[in-house]
Structures are given as structure tokens and as C-alpha cells.
Amino acid sequence: MRGFLIFLAVLVALLVGVDLGARFVAQDRVASQLQTQLKLDSEPSVDIHGFPFLTQAAAGEYPSVTLTAEHIPYRQLRDITLVADLGDVTLPPQSLIDGTVRSIPARTVTARAEVDPADLARILKVSDVTVEPVTEQTLAARGSKVSGIDPSQAVELTSTTTVLGQQVRASVIATFRLSGGQIVLSARDIAVDAGDAPSSVSGPVTSALRSRLGNYSARLDPGQLPFSITATDLRAENGKLVVSGTAEDVDLLGGSL
Incomplete structure (x- = not known):
């Protein structure tokens, strides 16, 4: 046996x-x-x-x-x-x-x-950027400046920037949407990241940072989806912006990337 x-x-x-x-x-x-x-x-x-x-x-x-x-x-x-x-x-x-x-x-x-954060940072002209989902708690902490934003259609962008000679981490709340197959980011609020000690950031630095809010708005063209599929959905996932779509009866060798 x-x-x-x-x-x-x-x-x-x-x-x-x-x-x-x-x-x-x-x-x-x-x-x-x-x-x-x-x-x-x-x-x-x-x-x-x-x-x-x-x-x-x-x-x-x-x-x-x-x-x-x-x-x-x-x-x-x-x-x-x-x-x-x-x-x-x-x-x-x-x-x-x-x-x-x-x-x-x-x-x-x-x-x-999937759009890599390094690409996003280059387009926004910052040294680095992280992409995180937004929660109701995040929006509540920001106050009236972000009222009416749908958390599922927003991201928090955090990057390192130099303002008035001082290096700080900027935290931006931006909404996103699809328009003509392109990703449209619209910055709504900017603040010093909570990781920076408030006492170490002066009022003038905070005011100067707010003047840069518009720099975090952008249009990104992620290109044609595989096999000529039309993009219908946009979301933040695992630190990236992800554009997606579905199709039926597709020949993989009859399309293009």
C-alpha cells in the first residue's frame, strides 16, 4: 500500500x-x-x-x-x-x-x-506625489472649502514643495472626472500636511502655499484603453488613478494598445 x-x-x-x-x-x-x-x-x-x-x-x-x-x-x-x-x-x-x-x-x-504617481508629479511639476482616497472625515476636517464634494470622486494629493525658502508637505483635496477620455483634476483646497508640526510653519508660508492651489489642477491623457475600449469609469486605487471600461466580443489581435 x-x-x-x-x-x-x-x-x-x-x-x-x-x-x-x-x-x-x-x-x-x-x-x-x-x-x-x-x-x-x-x-x-x-x-x-x-x-x-x-x-x-x-x-x-x-x-x-x-x-x-x-x-x-x-x-x-x-x-x-x-x-x-x-x-x-x-x-x-x-x-x-x-x-x-x-x-x-x-x-x-x-x-x-493605471497612471503612475511619478507621471502625475512630473505633470504637476512637483518632486513627488502620493495619491490617497478621500473620506467623509477628511472632508469634515477641511471645513466649508470642500463642502459638497463626493468622497468617491476626490483624492488627496500630498507632495513636498518649497515655500518662501521653507520645505513643507502640501496636502491637496482635488476632485476628478473623465472628460473626452481624459482625466480632469480640479484642486479644491490646499493645506500643510498634518504630519508637519503646526508651530514649525509660519503664517506667511501657509498663505503663500494657498496661492499655489491652482498648480494642482491638471488634465491627463491616459491614452487609448486596450483594444479600442471606451473609458467609462475613473477611480483612485492603490495609490494610482485608474481609468477603465468594458467591451464584449473582442479579438485581441484585431485591436491595438
Whole structure:
């Protein structure tokens, strides 16, 4: 009995190894074809989800696939991360075997472009910037200057700046919206970040800082979403501004990034 269990364990390990190896080859071939077809500077990451892989490959049907392309430059932005979550992807087994992937149709696609804070800092002409969500408590602490703001449509931008020779951390409440596919940031209030001791910041510095509020308003063009998807949603997530949209019945090799 013990010998049989050892044999069974070895067999399972071998099958898992074969499954993982086949998955890796398939992901690599799809990624290579996408890089060529979509004219990307570097090979994207392709993750085929679900186990076992071989049963999906035999049927040529993949319920869930994620495509990630990083460091994409577009217009005024230099470091966009593009992510596409694909549902019900069809890929004939023979195309993976011989490497001739000519079409990758997906029933559903949710694509998003993530704007790196370094890009945002460069556009705002500050040395650095962090992007944080806004809460009701944050707005209440700011008072009437930010009354009427929807927390889900606002962010807190914090950056280091020099005012009257003194270096301080500026905290800006800005609303955001989509307009013509572009991100529109509208600064509503600016203050010295709570991390700076109030006694260390003079009144003139605070007044001079307030005169810079308009510098934190900007328009950002995140570029075309993957596969010509129209951007319909904008949110702050994990320290980034994220533009996203959905589409149905998309051929990955028939679109462009």
C-alpha cells in the first residue's frame, strides 16, 4: 500500500509539472504574438487562470485570462500600466502547438489604464506625489472649502514643495472626472500636511502655499484603453488613478494598445 501511495504521489507531481509546463509555453506564445501584433516595446505578461490547464487547452476554451503591459508611454504620460481581464477566451489547440496564433477572441474584456504617481508629479511639476482616497472625515476636517464634494470622486494629493525658502508637505483635496477620455483634476483646497508640526510653519508660508492651489489642477491623457475600449469609469486605487471600461466580443489581435 505504501509503495502504491508513493507511486501515486509521484504520478500526480509529474502531471502537475506537465500541466504547469504546458501553461507556461502557451502563455509565452500568446504574449509573443501580442507583442508583435500590438507593437509593444516589451513582451506583456499573460496569465491563464484555472486548473488544470490541459483540459482548457484541449477544449480551446479559457474562462479567465489576464493581460498586463507595463511601462507604456503615451503622449504626456511615460509609464502607464495597462491591464485587461478577459473572459471566455477561445484559442484552438493547434494554434498553440504550432505557434500560429492569428486570432484571440474574448467574450468579455475589462480593461484599465493605471497612471503612475511619478507621471502625475512630473505633470504637476512637483518632486513627488502620493495619491490617497478621500473620506467623509477628511472632508469634515477641511471645513466649508470642500463642502459638497463626493468622497468617491476626490483624492488627496500630498507632495513636498518649497515655500518662501521653507520645505513643507502640501496636502491637496482635488476632485476628478473623465472628460473626452481624459482625466480632469480640479484642486479644491490646499493645506500643510498634518504630519508637519503646526508651530514649525509660519503664517506667511501657509498663505503663500494657498496661492499655489491652482498648480494642482491638471488634465491627463491616459491614452487609448486596450483594444479600442471606451473609458467609462475613473477611480483612485492603490495609490494610482485608474481609468477603465468594458467591451464584449473582442479579438485581441484585431485591436491595438
